[in-house]
Amino acid sequence: MRSNKTHPQRRSFDASSMGSTVTMLSRKEKDCCEDCGKCKCCTVRCVCISAFVFLGLAFLAMVLVLAILYGIPPRTPENRICKTANNRTGFLCDDRATCVLPSAVCNGVSNCYNSEDENPQMCSNLPKNLPAFLIFQCANPLVWIYSNQECDGYNNCGDCSDEVGSLCGSSCPAGWWRCTPVFYQFCWCIPPTFRCDGVQHCNDWSDEINCSP
Structure with missing residues (x-):
């Protein structure tokens, strides 16, 4: 007697339908969003x-x-050397436009926008931490001055060593009176305001000769 058993039937594998399913999923993944009626539905x-x-x-x-x-x-300049309005060597600020006189560096006043001329690291141990172009070393090794004070007509070093260099020349500044000054403040000339002021400033009194009454 035969038994009526139902055997499960195997479904044939349809590669084409599988491919269409993969294609549809990948398309959904790429599109990311689909129309859902009046709005769009997007994946997380x-x-x-x-x-x-x-x-x-x-x-x-x-x-x-x-x-x-x-x-x-502004980017920090690699070279801080610049020329001031009076053609002196100066300190270049970070803006690459402002040129500060050496004597205005580390003087307690900010001349650069970002105060880089008063940088504590540079100003903490003078003159050791100053750039070399800002310094003039006097004949006395214990005395130094700022480089723009060389050849300015004043005895800044105290021994006139800052007024005898080749850069100074032999002439006096415009309007100054040439003589041997009495006071150590000057070396070879005196300012025009000292001429004919009733006070001896030259050893030979030439500053008080031929003065108008």
Whole structure:
């Protein structure tokens, strides 16, 4: 007697239908969002990527606005040497435009916008930490002056060694009176205001001769 058993039938594998399913899934993954009636339905992955891109663009925009409002910090010059308005060697500020006289560096007053001329590291041990071009070493090894004080007509070193260099020349500054000064403040000339002021400033009294009454 035969038993009526039902044997499960095997379904044939349809490769073409499988391929269409994979294609459909990959298309959904790429599209990220689909129409769902009156709105769009997006995957969580798509939403996260969109939010990340939006935040990144917002951050860049904020940085750009701040840079415009407060200015982009200038790059520190590799060489601080510059020429002042009176053709003296000076100290170049970070803005690459302002040239400060050596004697104005580490004087307690900020002449550069970012106060780099008063940098504590540079000004903490004078003159050791100063750039060499800002310094003039007097004949007395214990005395130094700023380089712009050389050849300025004044006895800044105390021994006139800052007024005898080849850069000084042999002439006096414009309007000065040449003589051997009585006071150590000057070396070879005296300022025009000392001429005919009733006080002896030259050893030979030449500053008080031929003066109008």
